[in-house]
Amino acid sequence: MPASARSRLARRLPRAAMVFAALGDPTRLALVTRLCDGSRRSITQLCDGQPLTRQAISKHLRVLEDARVVRSERAGRESLYALNPQPIGELRDYIDLVSSQWDDALARLKSFVEK
Amino acid sequence: MPASARSRLARRLPRAAMVFAALGDPTRLALVTRLCDGSRRSITQLCDGQPLTRQAISKHLRVLEDARVVRSERAGRESLYALNPQPIGELRDYIDLVSSQWDDALARLKSFVEK
DNA sequence: GGGGAATGCAACTTTCTGGTTGCTTAAGAG
DNA sequence: CTCTTAAGCAACCAGAAAGTTGCATTCCCC
Numbered sequence: 643m644p645a646s647a648r649s650r651l652a653r654r655l656p657r658a659a660m661v662f663a664a665l666g667d668p669t670r671l672a673l674v675t676r677l678c679d680g681s682r683r684s685i686t687q688l689c690d691g692q693p694l695t696r697q698a699i700s701k702h703l704r705v706l707e708d709a710r711v712v713r714s715e716r717a718g719r720e721s722l723y724a725l726n727p728q729p730i731g732e733l734r735d736y737i738d739l740v741s742s743q744w745d746d747a748l749a750r751l752k753s754f755v756e757k
Numbered sequence: 758m759p760a761s762a763r764s765r766l767a768r769r770l771p772r773a774a775m776v777f778a779a780l781g782d783p784t785r786l787a788l789v790t791r792l793c794d795g796s797r798r799s800i801t802q803l804c805d806g807q808p809l810t811r812q813a814i815s816k817h818l819r820v821l822e823d824a825r826v827v828r829s830e831r832a833g834r835e836s837l838y839a840l841n842p843q844p845i846g847e848l849r850d851y852i853d854l855v856s857s858q859w860d861d862a863l864a865r866l867k868s869f870v871e872k
Numbered sequence: 873g874g875g876g877a878a879t880g881c882a883a884c885t886t887t888c889t890g891g892t893t894g895c896t897t898a899a900g901a902g
Numbered sequence: 903c904t905c906t907t908a909a910g911c912a913a914c915c916a917g918a919a920a921g922t923t924g925c926a927t928t929c930c931c932c
Contacts, residue, residue, distance in 0.1 A: 651790065659783040666778025667890085668771045675766065678855040680862025686908065698891055700909080705889095719899040719908050727859050734852045737845055740793040744842050747795025782920090801878060813921055815879080820919090834878050834929040 651739065658736050661729045664709035669694065670702045674711060677725040684720040766854065773851050776844045779824035784809065785817045789826060792840040799835040 665671055673688055689699050703723055706712040713726045780786055788803055804814050818838055821827040828841045 652787075655786050655790065656783045659781055659786045662777050662786065663781025666774055666781040668774040669890090671770050671774045671777070672767075674855065675770065678858040680859060680866070684908075694890090695892065696909080697893085697911095701890075716909095721909070725855075725859065727856065730852055730855055734849065734856070737849045737852070740789065740840075740845055741842065741849075743793040744795060744840065751795070784920095799878075809920095810922065811879080812881095812923085816920075831879095836879070 651736075654732070654736075658733060661709050661711060661733055664706050664711050665730075665733075667702070667705075669699075670706055673699070673702060673706065674725065674730075677712065677723065678727075680725070682715075682722040682724040684722055686720070688723065766851075769847070769851075773848060776824050776826060776848055779821050779826050780845075780848075782817070782820075784814075785821055788814070788817060788821065789840065789845075792827065792838065795840070797830075797837040797839040799837055801835070803838065 665674065669692065672692065676688065677683065685696060685700055685703065688703070689696050692699065703712060703714070707714055707723075710726055710729050712723050714721050714723050716722075780789065784807065787807065791803065792798065800811060800815055800818065803818070804811050807814065818827060818829070822829055822838075825841055825844050827838050829836050829838045831837075
């Protein structure tokens with residue numbers, strides 16, 4: 643890996659870790675899964691189907707919003723939450739980088755064995 | 758989303774959450790980044806560059822191993838850690854699913870507006 | 873065999889997380 | 903205007919996580 647790529651990556655690691663952490667809870671992952679169809683839902687809407695209090699869900703949504711995985715907007719007396727796909731896309735960039743490094747390593751190993 | 762796809766996904770959510778959580782810490786993400794070149798490194802090797810105790814790193818490695826992101830193998834008096842790319846690949850599957858749902862939603866919205 | 877290096881194990885502290893309950897505030901609906 | 907519904911806020915609790923220190927173990931090397 644070239645040094646420039648490594649430092650560019652290193653700068654983004656804490657941010658990526660925050661997004662990974664936001665998704666690292668089954669409840670939050672379920673919320674994201676529910677929102678990934680592009681819908682905008684209120685907190686009480688997002689509550690049903692889950693055996694938790696509204697406040698618990700509310701806290702989870704705040705965690706997701708801090709990581710910018712989700713955006714909220716007040717509409718009258720309810721606040722509507724919607725997915726923000728950008729941070730998740732950045733995760734995919736990270737994963738692709740890991741995979742490509744891994745594949746390169748495999749290829750090098752293979753060519754070494756075959757020599 | 759068809760019901761079959763939703764239930765298949767739901768079954769895998771807790772597992773995916775575990776992997777996300779394992780990557781959701783800057784130290785652990787740095788460890789994974791370091792291992793993604795296919796190398797096998799001992800714990801003390803993985804310690805340098807990080808301002809933590811060996812035991813702290815050791816605990817982080819255990820978390821990664823529990824999530825199967827990493828595999829360890831004893832070699833003499835040291836244990837060598839290597840990346841296991843499979844769980845991270847499963848994360849990509851999840852992300853691709855989210856993205857495709859999102860894209861579908863955008864497309865539907867667009868066709869609705871244009872009608 | 874003895875010493876140093878790499879690791880494992882256990883106890884402990886501190887901080888963070890996930891969750892609850894109770895109360896307040898704001899906004900629609902009748 | 904009053905009632906109900908949606909949400910926010912604050913305090914609290916139990917358990918998990920992150921990290922440390924100290925000691926035991928195992929293995930390599932001389």
